[in-house]
Amino acid sequence: MNEAILVDRAHASQPIRTRLALTIAGFGTLALLTCVLAPLVGSTQISLARVFDRSIPFEQNVDAQIFFVARLPRVLAGALAGAALAAAGVVFQAMLRNPLATPFTLGVSAGASLGAMLAIIFGVSVSLGPFTSVPLASFIGASLATALVYWLATSPGRAMSTSVLLLAGVTLNSFFSALIMFVQYIADFAQVYRAARWLMGDLDVGGFEPIAAAVPLTAVAFGLFALLPSSLNLLSLGADAAAVRGVDVVRSQRLAFFSASLATSAAVSLAGPIGFIGIVVPHLVRLMVGVDHRIVLPASTLFGAAFLVACDLLARTLLAPVEIPVGVVTAMIGGPFFLWLLVRKG
Amino acid sequence: MAARTKRLIVLAAVLVACGAGSTLQQSAAQQPASQSPRRIVSLVPALTEMLFAIGAGPQVVGVSSYDEFPADVKKLPKVGALLDPDTERILALRPDFVILYGSQSELQAQFARAGIRTFVYRHGGITTVLETIRDLGAATGHQAEAAARVRDVQGRLDAVRARVKGRPRPRVLLVFERQPKTLREVYVSGGRGFLHEMLEIAGGQNVFADVDRESVQPSSETLISRAPDVILEVRAAGLLEEREVAQEQGVWSSLSSIPAVRNKRVHFMVGDYLVVPGPRLAQATEAFAAAIHQGARK
Amino acid sequence: MMSLTAQHISYSHGRPDFALRDVSLSIARQSLTGLLGPNGCGKTTLLKLLAGVLQPDRGEVHLDRRALAGMPRREVARQIAVVPQETHPAFDYTVMEMVLMGRHPHLGAFQLEGPDDLAIARDSLAATGTAHLADRSYMTLSGGEKQRVVIASALAQAPHVLLLDEPTASLDLGYQLEVASLLRRLNRERGVTMVLATHDLNLAASLCDTLVLLQDGRVLAQGPTRDVLTPAMVHQLYGVDADVTFHDRAGHLTVVPVGRR
Numbered sequence: 001m002n003e004a005i006l007v008d009r010a011h012a013s014q015p016i017r018t019r020l021a022l023t024i025a026g027f028g029t030l031a032l033l034t035c036v037l038a039p040l041v042g043s044t045q046i047s048l049a050r051v052f053d054r055s056i057p058f059e060q061n062v063d064a065q066i067f068f069v070a071r072l073p074r075v076l077a078g079a080l081a082g083a084a085l086a087a088a089g090v091v092f093q094a095m096l097r098n099p100l101a102t103p104f105t106l107g108v109s110a111g112a113s114l115g116a117m118l119a120i121i122f123g124v125s126v127s128l129g130p131f132t133s134v135p136l137a138s139f140i141g142a143s144l145a146t147a148l149v150y151w152l153a154t155s156p157g158r159a160m161s162t163s164v165l166l167l168a169g170v171t172l173n174s175f176f177s178a179l180i181m182f183v184q185y186i187a188d189f190a191q192v193y194r195a196a197r198w199l200m201g202d203l204d205v206g207g208f209e210p211i212a213a214a215v216p217l218t219a220v221a222f223g224l225f226a227l228l229p230s231s232l233n234l235l236s237l238g239a240d241a242a243a244v245r246g247v248d249v250v251r252s253q254r255l256a257f258f259s260a261s262l263a264t265s266a267a268v269s270l271a272g273p274i275g276f277i278g279i280v281v282p283h284l285v286r287l288m289v290g291v292d293h294r295i296v297l298p299a300s301t302l303f304g305a306a307f308l309v310a311c312d313l314l315a316r317t318l319l320a321p322v323e324i325p326v327g328v329v330t331a332m333i334g335g336p337f338f339l340w341l342l343v344r345k346g
Numbered sequence: 347m348a349a350r351t352k353r354l355i356v357l358a359a360v361l362v363a364c365g366a367g368s369t370l371q372q373s374a375a376q377q378p379a380s381q382s383p384r385r386i387v388s389l390v391p392a393l394t395e396m397l398f399a400i401g402a403g404p405q406v407v408g409v410s411s412y413d414e415f416p417a418d419v420k421k422l423p424k425v426g427a428l429l430d431p432d433t434e435r436i437l438a439l440r441p442d443f444v445i446l447y448g449s450q451s452e453l454q455a456q457f458a459r460a461g462i463r464t465f466v467y468r469h470g471g472i473t474t475v476l477e478t479i480r481d482l483g484a485a486t487g488h489q490a491e492a493a494a495r496v497r498d499v500q501g502r503l504d505a506v507r508a509r510v511k512g513r514p515r516p517r518v519l520l521v522f523e524r525q526p527k528t529l530r531e532v533y534v535s536g537g538r539g540f541l542h543e544m545l546e547i548a549g550g551q552n553v554f555a556d557v558d559r560e561s562v563q564p565s566s567e568t569l570i571s572r573a574p575d576v577i578l579e580v581r582a583a584g585l586l587e588e589r590e591v592a593q594e595q596g597v598w599s600s601l602s603s604i605p606a607v608r609n610k611r612v613h614f615m616v617g618d619y620l621v622v623p624g625p626r627l628a629q630a631t632e633a634f635a636a637a638i639h640q641g642a643r644k
Numbered sequence: 645m646m647s648l649t650a651q652h653i654s655y656s657h658g659r660p661d662f663a664l665r666d667v668s669l670s671i672a673r674q675s676l677t678g679l680l681g682p683n684g685c686g687k688t689t690l691l692k693l694l695a696g697v698l699q700p701d702r703g704e705v706h707l708d709r710r711a712l713a714g715m716p717r718r719e720v721a722r723q724i725a726v727v728p729q730e731t732h733p734a735f736d737y738t739v740m741e742m743v744l745m746g747r748h749p750h751l752g753a754f755q756l757e758g759p760d761d762l763a764i765a766r767d768s769l770a771a772t773g774t775a776h777l778a779d780r781s782y783m784t785l786s787g788g789e790k791q792r793v794v795i796a797s798a799l800a801q802a803p804h805v806l807l808l809d810e811p812t813a814s815l816d817l818g819y820q821l822e823v824a825s826l827l828r829r830l831n832r833e834r835g836v837t838m839v840l841a842t843h844d845l846n847l848a849a850s851l852c853d854t855l856v857l858l859q860d861g862r863v864l865a866q867g868p869t870r871d872v873l874t875p876a877m878v879h880q881l882y883g884v885d886a887d888v889t890f891h892d893r894a895g896h897l898t899v900v901p902v903g904r905r
Contacts, residue, residue, distance in 0.1 A: 014763065015757070015758075015759070016756050016757055017756050017758075020756065042567055043565075043567060043568065043571075044567055044570075044571040051451070058602065058603075059602040059603055059608055060603060060608075061603060062570060062571065062573065062603045064603075065570050065602070065603040066567050066570050066571060069566060069570070069571055069601060070565065070566035070567035070569075070601075071480045071567060074565075074566075086769070093734075094734075094735075097734035098734060099734065099735060115462075121449065123526075123584060125527060125584075125590070127527035132525065132526060132527045132528045132530075133525070133526050133527070134525050184429075185428065185429055185430055187429075188412055188427065188428075189427075189428050189429065194523065194533075195355075198562070202531065204530065204566055204567075206528060206529035206530050206600065207528070207529065207566075207600045209528070210530070230748060230753075230754075233737075233745055234745055234748060236733060236734045236735055237731065237733050237734075237745070238731075238732070240692065240726075240728065241716065241726075241728060243696075243697045244695055244724075244725065244726040244728075245721050245725075245745060245746060245748045245801065246718035246719075246720070246721030246748050246749030246750060247717065247748070248730075251894075286735075290741075291735040291736055291737055291741070292737075295757065310861075312589070314566060318569070321557075321564075321568060323563070323564075323568075324567055333851055336441065340829060
């Protein structure tokens, strides 16, 4: 049986309404502040006065262009992807009854990576509205993986077994990884490099179009997330325990699965598979607010946004003018974090 | 690698000296086998080009999967490349001389054991390219033609230098790769390597000259703050339709504060001669100069 | 009037060796019924069917003459609660959080617990003697404490029927007696109908007024305990020679196995 990671809390049985309100206020403020302050900082010095100086035509206002075209979309992309990945992490962990599950456990990200690889290596150049080739191919790959896992793990009218889901996810991860390796093998060197680079994550979206593509998808996912929190607590006790307390397990599981997969697909298509957000953020949040999913889900969403924006800030300023891929920064934070958790537990 | 090449040259020179009455003008058939390879396999497209340029084309029996130029290579058997060299196929062609990458050390060892001469590709700037042409000339018994080719290239480069001398040197961004139809994952030439050197000879000032790397992946912010006057986008292939080119050029319009974008100085150039560090780099340099100085005579 | 009835239910889950065949039983309101039988005879499955968590392949389960199959899950959960054999939450919930989860069927889709729900939860904890553990982490409790908390969680559902699967199986003797007396008290003081699946004959004898004996997925016998719990039945069910006698000090029947026959 999975061991939940023990949390030290001195928790008064405060009414949940109060705790929820306080949590949202607190994390919401954090997210807002981070998103407002992040575009002000970067590898280039800009003057806020010049940024908002209307008298300078936009084409000539370098500071304004850096702020509005380079940094702001980047911060928004970070907030979107961070929120989506953190929330998806919480949902998958509840659904799979395992605090170590990540949004990538079920193979969605592997599918997305394969799609992106194929687009890069075959030099595909198409665009569908605001979607350009690589994000589009990546989203298609992710959707394919989602559909495959669903098909493997579902029987009509029955609850999904978490062990079957996990097994399906592991299978898909291996299968797609093998395909990715093969595709890289037959590609030429430059393309392999580009593919490897994509896998490290990149929030520099260069404009608002990629965000325009990702927003409707994440909006749908979040709309579905909003229906989940009360059933997540119960699902994490087990399918029977949830059913016996009045949860429509089949419906809740499918809702959880699709919403989390959609959020993950959108985030990975936008910014590549940025690791550790989906597991570090929920863990940190649980350390702060307890394990009730009705609080953890909104808190993780907000904290995830702030966290990724902060990581990206580090990524683009730490070794300026050289940029560290944001996935590397999250990994460098995630690794030691888990080491610390492990040590603490021992 | 350099030592090995030099050893080959010394060996060739010694054998030439020892061979009674042999001169550099001896035909390949008359030279001892150890000097003049008859069956060459090349895994490096740039060096394949060099072989054909110096007259060793007829000796080439196998090329890499990525070889395109000259047209003759299309008929030749393909034997893989950097990541997937097909050892069996190479050996089946019974080569006596194989050109491969420095990182393919196992392959080198295999060929050494089989008694096959190898020539290792050295990556570098224009000087290295020209040296390689000469080295190949020595290794394949085409020293004279190699020297002539090198003089050609140097001559044309000097001509470009002369033409652009005294002209203002605009700040240039040289983009060689990015995601299609969007400004993501932009790869540009840093302050090192043949692309950078060609750019500088062509009279441009590389905006990333201060970065000591061949390839840089700048963020949108960095692109805006470097503010190049001219943007050169080079591609080996693709982008042949006008509509596509216009679309790709249009992608830059979101960074309108960049002088190159404002003044419509974003130039697309397509052709593998632009990105192969081989004998055609003079042609590429001329193309760069034409684009940078718009209206300069070819 | 019958409270919970199963009418000719059969269930196989695709495995013919693990089947319930044509089981009919009626649980009287406010009764304490024991479901007895060897391991693997289908007790847990029967409990799940009675709770509406599983749907029978054939036959129906009725709650106060209404078919369970037609009732929304939430409504069923307001009437029937289950105390499973084991509860392993994947996350470190507090005792109070575990108990409050029992309020789920009474809350609207987006509703959070209010003061009433908290009061009911506290009351459930008090009833099981675990009020002092409210803020403790569930996972750090002893076996007996955990079991009582799970019972409290089921009580918080304010059910009319409580189904329990081996409630004392993993407990020490002391805790066994504790839980048994708790259940007896709840049944008497709150009138909660209870169905207990167990293989502990003496527990069933001490607690239950009615017994249902299951063998190979079929009902062997059902009726008042003193009528059903006979040496002959024990032998038929377990292949064991046993003495069934009324123990004066304990105040109920006891079963003492003597040998295998």
